[in-house]
Amino acid sequence: MRKEFIITSIILVLALAAIIILYPFLWWLSLVLLPFLILGLFDYFQESDNIRRNYPLFGRVTTFLEKERHVVQESLLLNRTEGKPFNWIQKEIVYKRAANVNKSQPFGTQIPYGEVGREWFVHSTYPAKEVNDDFRVTVGSSNCDKPYSASILNLAGMSYGSISKNATLALNGGAKIAGFAQNTGEGGFTPYHQEYGADIIFQIGTGYFGCRTEEGNFDPEKFNNIAVNEVVKMIEIKISQGAKPGFGAILPAKKNTEEIAKFRHVEKGTEILSPPYHSAFGNDEQMISFVEKLRKLSNGKPIGIKLCIGQKDEVEKMIRGFAEKQNYPDFISIDGAEGGSGAAHMESLHWAGLPIVEAVHFVHSTLTKYKLRDEITLIAAGKIISAFDIYRMLALGADACYSARGMMFALGCVQSLKCNLDTCPTGITTMVPSRVESLVVEDKKTKVANYHKNTIEAFKELLGSMGLENRKGIHKKYIFRRINETETKTYEEIFIKPSKE
Ligand SMILES: Cc1cc2nc3c(=O)[nH]c(=O)nc-3n(C[C@H](O)[C@H](O)[C@H](O)COP(=O)(O)O)c2cc1C
Numbered sequence: 001m002r003k004e005f006i007i008t009s010i011i012l013v014l015a016l017a018a019i020i021i022l023y024p025f026l027w028w029l030s031l032v033l034l035p036f037l038i039l040g041l042f043d044y045f046q047e048s049d050n051i052r053r054n055y056p057l058f059g060r061v062t063t064f065l066e067k068e069r070h071v072v073q074e075s076l077l078l079n080r081t082e083g084k085p086f087n088w089i090q091k092e093i094v095y096k097r098a099a100n101v102n103k104s105q106p107f108g109t110q111i112p113y114g115e116v117g118r119e120w121f122v123h124s125t126y127p128a129k130e131v132n133d134d135f136r137v138t139v140g141s142s143n144c145d146k147p148y149s150a151s152i153l154n155l156a157g158m159s160y161g162s163i164s165k166n167a168t169l170a171l172n173g174g175a176k177i178a179g180f181a182q183n184t185g186e187g188g189f190t191p192y193h194q195e196y197g198a199d200i201i202f203q204i205g206t207g208y209f210g211c212r213t214e215e216g217n218f219d220p221e222k223f224n225n226i227a228v229n230e231v232v233k234m235i236e237i238k239i240s241q242g243a244k245p246g247f248g249a250i251l252p253a254k255k256n257t258e259e260i261a262k263f264r265h266v267e268k269g270t271e272i273l274s275p276p277y278h279s280a281f282g283n284d285e286q287m288i289s290f291v292e293k294l295r296k297l298s299n300g301k302p303i304g305i306k307l308c309i310g311q312k313d314e315v316e317k318m319i320r321g322f323a324e325k326q327n328y329p330d331f332i333s334i335d336g337a338e339g340g341s342g343a344a345h346m347e348s349l350h351w352a353g354l355p356i357v358e359a360v361h362f363v364h365s366t367l368t369k370y371k372l373r374d375e376i377t378l379i380a381a382g383k384i385i386s387a388f389d390i391y392r393m394l395a396l397g398a399d400a401c402y403s404a405r406g407m408m409f410a411l412g413c414v415q416s417l418k419c420n421l422d423t424c425p426t427g428i429t430t431m432v433p434s435r436v437e438s439l440v441v442e443d444k445k446t447k448v449a450n451y452h453k454n455t456i457e458a459f460k461e462l463l464g465s466m467g468l469e470n471r472k473g474i475h476k477k478y479i480f481r482r483i484n485e486t487e488t489k490t491y492e493e494i495f496i497k498p499s500k501e
Contacts, residue, residue, distance in 0.1 A: 094410055097410075131464045140302045150400055186203050188210030218280040237306070249343070356383070361495040364378060378399050
């Protein structure tokens with residue numbers, strides 16, 4: 001094709017010259033054809049792309065399709081059960097609940113019951129006439145002076161910077177209307193987290209954004225200023241995140257705008273590193289001292305840790321230490337390996353950490369073993385979208401759930417997988433002002449609230465169908481999983497009961 005391109009180009013140029021000489025009024029044809037010729041010649045001589053070198057100009061079609069592969073698949077080629085990480089059925093549940101319209105589905109399920117891994121719940125012959133539950137959980141151990149009453153579904157951490165101003169505002173507004181808590185993520189506490197007065201979980205990560213010294217270490221005074229704010233109800237120390245456990249993060253200089261630099265207390269326009277480890281603590285004892293320090297600095301608010309479970313023996317040792325010293329965080333948030341991120345390393349995104357189902361079972365069992373289950377609240381995150389997802393987590397031992405990407409769908413996310421590129425087509429994970437403006441806060445805050453409200457309502461109906469009048473009857477024996485062509489097992493059989501449960 002290389003040779004053919006040159007020959008065709010020469011013929012075209014000669015033909016064009018002849019046409020213009022014979023019919024001068026057709027000179028504009030050169031304006032149409034010349035850019036293509038120049039692009040083709042550029043492809044011919046460039047050395048980095050073999051396809052474009054071999055197929056000048058036409059190779060660009062392949063390059064375009066490769067770049068936009070996911071968007072083309074997502075919008076044109078996938079059937080309803082296929083998209084990843086979330087399929088269309090999952091997205092549709094959020095879209096419909098957020099829009100508050102047509103919450104029913106026709107004809108029948110498209111998720112085959114014969115597929116290995118397929119899960120379902122079992123209903124009762126006698127559904128409950130009424131479900132009486134406020135679906136709230138009190139977070140705060142006996143070491144905590146200011147327990148917080150949290151919804152069973154809250155917004156997981158997404159930092160300002162990874163999501164836009166309008167997304168942060170809409171989530172804050174939605175959280176206020178529906179009565180759930182907004183986790184700030186590790187990018188600091190901004191005015192956008194205070195606009196509508198929703199309850200806030202202030203998160204600090206290894207970069208201590210919003211409460212860091214010039215050298216990047218923890219600054220108690222700055223922390224205190226944020227922690228005592230009335231809207232801040234709980235503090236979460238992020239130890240690791242499911243999408244990138246044990247890995248750090250970089251805020252590129254380009255994304256470090258004047259405003260972000262101000263909120264994060266960093267120098268504008270510089271590359272900022274969040275190391276994989278904390279400088280404030282390096283072992284269990286120091287971590288517990290840090291928890292105590294934060295509890296004092298926040299005047300007794302619940303302090304939690306967020307982590308993705310990795311090496312189980314380490315986590316068991318940590319929990320045993322909590323029990324021996326009778327000193328522990330008020331809550332543990334578990335992020336499953338399937339968790340999301342604005343930007344993550346590929347190895348960690350695909351292959352690191354324990355998935356949420358196994359992780360919740362493990363932590364719940366270990367807390368039970370060391371008699372800490374009533375003291376420490378367990379919050380689960382990892383592709384929780386539907387009321388059934390919430391039920392699974394609660395059955396395994398979680399007290400409450402977090403959702404990040406579910407809430408993003410409520411904001412209009414189309415899963416274009418561009419969160420790390422600043423080109424998000426829906427204005428959620430971009431800092432480009434025109435794109436950010438396309439997300440209308442007033443509309444989206446209602447959608448976020450609708451999604452939450454309708455999901456809790458669906459959860460209530462689900463409990464009712466199982467004959468349960470409240471959350472107390474939730475049990476692993478009511479969830480089934482197909483394990484091969486002819487057999488199924490309940491969660492109770494798969495996730496064996498901890499000995500002292
Ligand atoms: C755009 C984006 C930004 C995130 N930022 C943070 C963060 O700052 N801190 C954090 O602990 N987790 C962060 N996460 C992870 C979420 O809090 C959550 O734990 C994870 O995505 C699992 O929840 P999900 O499956 O409902 O998305 C982020 C996730 C996304 C998608």
